[in-house]
Amino acid sequence: MPVGESRMWTTAYVGYRLSGLCSALETLERAANWLANVELPGGGWGYNEEAGADADSTALAILFLTAQGMTVEERSYQRLKRFQRAEGGFSTYTLEQTFGAWTESHVEITAVAMQALRGRDADAVRWAEAYVRTQETPERMWNSYWWDTPLYATEAVLRAMGGGKHFEDIEPRNSFERALLVLCLGHVGGDAERVAGDLVDAQLDDGSWPSTPVLRLPSRACSLPWIEKDSPPLFADQNRIFTSATVIGSLVGLNSNFRRGC
Numbered sequence: 001m002p003v004g005e006s007r008m009w010t011t012a013y014v015g016y017r018l019s020g021l022c023s024a025l026e027t028l029e030r031a032a033n034w035l036a037n038v039e040l041p042g043g044g045w046g047y048n049e050e051a052g053a054d055a056d057s058t059a060l061a062i063l064f065l066t067a068q069g070m071t072v073e074e075r076s077y078q079r080l081k082r083f084q085r086a087e088g089g090f091s092t093y094t095l096e097q098t099f100g101a102w103t104e105s106h107v108e109i110t111a112v113a114m115q116a117l118r119g120r121d122a123d124a125v126r127w128a129e130a131y132v133r134t135q136e137t138p139e140r141m142w143n144s145y146w147w148d149t150p151l152y153a154t155e156a157v158l159r160a161m162g163g164g165k166h167f168e169d170i171e172p173r174n175s176f177e178r179a180l181l182v183l184c185l186g187h188v189g190g191d192a193e194r195v196a197g198d199l200v201d202a203q204l205d206d207g208s209w210p211s212t213p214v215l216r217l218p219s220r221a222c223s224l225p226w227i228e229k230d231s232p233p234l235f236a237d238q239n240r241i242f243t244s245a246t247v248i249g250s251l252v253g254l255n256s257n258f259r260r261g262c
Contacts, residue, residue: 100220
């Protein structure tokens with residue numbers, strides 16, 4: 001990305017996705033300890049140390065750390081709540097950090113923030129849920145701001161509040177989308193096993209899964225990147241860690257062998 005590689009956000013996301021993977025407990029513990037120690041001075045976490053705190057990284061870090069049984073300071077929750085907008089949604093950044101569409105409510109950010117705040121602030125969660133319901137598409141899905149697939153936002157919403165649709169008409173384009181589809185099917189009781197079989201077949205010899213450009217970087221003037229005429233640039237995770245963690249996380253819920261020893 002233009003601001004460099006991510007450490008905080010990637011660690012928080014990968015840890016969040018792999019939290020149910022008992023064979024990686026030592027690795028997850030080391031990652032969680034590192035993440036806890038690099039929290040930014042004002043509270044919260046960001047894409048990396050230079051980018052400043054954002055709602056997505058902060059919410060994912062809270063979810064990962066709490067899944068590891070670690071105590072999250074109240075200041076971290078308070079920092080996250082500062083991203084909630086008047087309509088109930090959560091923006092990626094706050095107005096003092098940037099401007100334009102990056103400070104508007106984003107569904108996928110809101111859904112992850114809801115998960116992090118559930119049990120801590122019922123009013124904030126209800127407010128966020130009301131916003132998310134207004135963003136549902138006629139296809140009973142949700143559009144993603146930062147991702148070139150509605151499956152990312154849709155999976156986050158289903159995880160946070162249930163509901164959704166049947167996904168028989170969805171044809172995933174890559175391993176990342178296929179993993180998200182498996183997760184969505186798991187949330188709604190669909191046939192996730194069939195799609196998961198294709199994921200297993202796609203695994204590379206080194207144990208990872210292939211990465212394609214799926215993370216988009218809209219301009220601050222772009223509020224609806226999924227319909228804008230000029231498509232924002234897309235980025236792949238060149239080390240395949242992000243994609244592979246999403247795939248493994250999707251398989252954990254289907255195969256008890258991944259959870260053996262918990």
